[in-house]
Amino acid sequence: MKEYNLEEHSIVKITDEVEISSTDLQVYYGNDHAIFDASLEFPKNQITSLIGASGSGKSTYLRCLNRMNEKIARVDGKIMYQGTDINASGVNVYEVRKQIGMVFQRPNPFAKSIRENIQFALKSNGIHDKHVLEERLESSLKEAALWDEVKDELDKSALELSGGQQQRLCIARSVAMRPQILLLDEPASALDPISTSKIEDTLDELKSHYTIIIVTHNMSQATRISNYTAFFHLGHIVEYDKTKNIFMNPSMPATSDYISGAFG
Numbered sequence: 001m002k003e004y005n006l007e008e009h010s011i012v013k014i015t016d017e018v019e020i021s022s023t024d025l026q027v028y029y030g031n032d033h034a035i036f037d038a039s040l041e042f043p044k045n046q047i048t049s050l051i052g053a054s055g056s057g058k059s060t061y062l063r064c065l066n067r068m069n070e071k072i073a074r075v076d077g078k079i080m081y082q083g084t085d086i087n088a089s090g091v092n093v094y095e096v097r098k099q100i101g102m103v104f105q106r107p108n109p110f111a112k113s114i115r116e117n118i119q120f121a122l123k124s125n126g127i128h129d130k131h132v133l134e135e136r137l138e139s140s141l142k143e144a145a146l147w148d149e150v151k152d153e154l155d156k157s158a159l160e161l162s163g164g165q166q167q168r169l170c171i172a173r174s175v176a177m178r179p180q181i182l183l184l185d186e187p188a189s190a191l192d193p194i195s196t197s198k199i200e201d202t203l204d205e206l207k208s209h210y211t212i213i214i215v216t217h218n219m220s221q222a223t224r225i226s227n228y229t230a231f232f233h234l235g236h237i238v239e240y241d242k243t244k245n246i247f248m249n250p251s252m253p254a255t256s257d258y259i260s261g262a263f264g
């Protein structure tokens, strides 16, 4: 692979309202420095894609945004959300994760009914009113575009759903908590093209209510769904801009080489 000057980068300041941002974020796994000086601002109610070759640090960075890394890595730097640094002492990690939900690469529903998958976390958070629980069940499944397919079998095991339906159930489970931000780590990479397209349509609908940050290896997907894109290389954010600029007119040689398939 060609060597690039990683001291140089091109990161736009966004003009839209910022929902969450990182400043000079560093992540270390033991002695390995995995993320270098990552400063980014994410626009509210829009979709941002994180792209880059395998091992470039996309998932590590994403996981920092709701403190999923804190047991496995050392994280320095600030992540500001609603005026608070989420890593500051005294900040409750469970509250952070209620506001900033996460959907993983492999669908991971609980081995419970569809209804329980949605209502379990709500009940654990003190919501026991049956009317509220049923309303959240229906609204979340509708938001994740799954309601019409499952409304007559809500007590069926989630494990009997297809992979694509399971992933939409995981999205519904996240939105049931009424977060502000949804983080998704390659949510469609294990799915067929039709299920992928349904997930993309769902995300497009969801962005009017949620700020969405998605890791994807699929550059056509980033082009189709995201407003902004950040390109990662060897733990550095090399370029961040509106998606159309990243793909039509990249500023940095590494971005240009990556999107034209020279490596990755």
Ligand SMILES: Nc1ncnc2c1ncn2[C@@H]1O[C@H](COP(=O)(O)OP(=O)(O)OP(=O)(O)O)[C@@H](O)[C@H]1O
Residues within 6 Å of the ligand: 029, 034, 052, 053, 054, 055, 056, 057, 058, 059, 060, 061, 072
């Ligand atoms: N739990 C971990 N322990 C130690 N090192 C890790 C851990 N997770 C990731 N790394 C290292 O951190 C670097 C970034 O990995 P990361 O998974 O964030 O990259 P990525 O761009 O998301 O890759 P992929 O696209 O393959 O998922 C890599 O060198 C990886 O080996």
